[in-house]
Amino acid sequence: MAQLKNILLVDDDEDLREALAEQLVLTEDFEVFEAEDGASAMRKAKEMHHDLVILDVGLPDTDGRELCKLMRKQGVKAPVMMLTGHDSDADTILGLDSGANDYVTKPFKFPVLLARIRAQLRQHEQSEDAIFQLGPYSFRPSMKVLVDESDRKIRLTEKETNILKFLYRAPDGVVPRDVLLHEVWGYNAGVTTHTLETHIYRLRQKIEPDPSNAQLLVTESGGYRLMS
């Protein structure tokens, strides 16, 4: 995973919660934030962005499904994984219909949970609500904006958005010009690599503090790379 993902882990069973948190952190892909009841979960959900929420169905103050609905209503778009003790159909259905994305029955083996977490994260990256961390910006492709720390918005054109999207997703960083051309303009595009260069230039003007000395969107012999 290119960037550390924030996970909000909500479970009142402290032993389980901490064990889980520890294992998640060990993967070095996640930063884990913990909550032990619905109220504090909501609070934490509001005060920062999480990339995924793990939610126990049974909490001391709220029902997990209700909490999930509440979170959705409050605008939490991240995938929610429900943990439950009972594998009854009713639970499953209700769990899924509360707006949760996946459902895991306790006890579970950690690798299974982990695989499902990764699958959810991967899937969410394709979604309209996806938010990416891009250097100092948070990037919302569907809104075509970059938002900086002080909440200033940088509007992007469609081409710019697509360029960033494909650069971000490139598994190992460098994307050759012609690949980028094909990805953004399509395979029969009558556009020269020169056009791409101009777009990169314009992007840099918008996103680089010092455009003539690119830090985020760097040139790399034959292509471009997005620094995280």
Added chain:
Amino acid sequence: MAQLKNILLVDDDEDLREALAEQLVLTEDFEVFEAEDGASAMRKAKEMHHDLVILDVGLPDTDGRELCKLMRKQGVKAPVMMLTGHDSDADTILGLDSGANDYVTKPFKFPVLLARIRAQLRQHEQSEDAIFQLGPYSFRPSMKVLVDESDRKIRLTEKETNILKFLYRAPDGVVPRDVLLHEVWGYNAGVTTHTLETHIYRLRQKIEPDPSNAQLLVTESGGYRLMS
């Protein structure tokens, strides 16, 4: 579900497959297409669009995971649900990493599968690869086009795309003007309902066979409705 969804069901166990198909059809939400081996599954996947694929891991000719990867490589974007007989971790992980979206262990209870299918479909509607059936068109929001039966493409502007998207998703059809305004332009938009009307007009020019007698995008006292 507003529109019948096509499901491709791949399993060599004829009894199970037909029982499943029947139950799915009974919900009246799905049309089911069956295949009993990898080869014919690939053939069917190519010849038409399916909204979801159910795939048994063990097939006579191919391994289900390989088939899944192959489908992905061939451009199948629909969610894939893997059915497996063994609940081993390895299977789970491999299953999820092959590009499958969810994983259900046999034997399962039908309502559980159904709930998971619905969850996948719901989630996929938010994705970039989502394709909607809109009257005679297939609508690809991420490409901002409508494609008609004879493969002619109608390009849409961003506003037009968003209008269609929100109309399509409206649970019970009619969307009041002001709601649509808020959804498409945002809550602090300095745009009058008049602007919206113009956009609707332009949309109709593009998508209605007889624009002065709208069949797809109809006016409904106070708002608009998209006919499926």
Added chain:
DNA sequence: CAGTATTGTTACAATATTGTAAGCTGATGA
């Protein structure tokens, strides 16, 4: 029926987006 509100139609102007060309820079290598 008159008149008012709602919705549709047309035309136009402001703006944003995009592609291209032309010149520039700096590195590389013969």
Added chain:
DNA sequence: TCATCAGCTTACAATATTGTAACAATACTG
């Protein structure tokens, strides 16, 4: 050193998108 090339910068023109205004048609109400 000089030629060459990849990549950057700047400017400009074509086009697409969008909002608005003015007017026409239609439905609704008293």
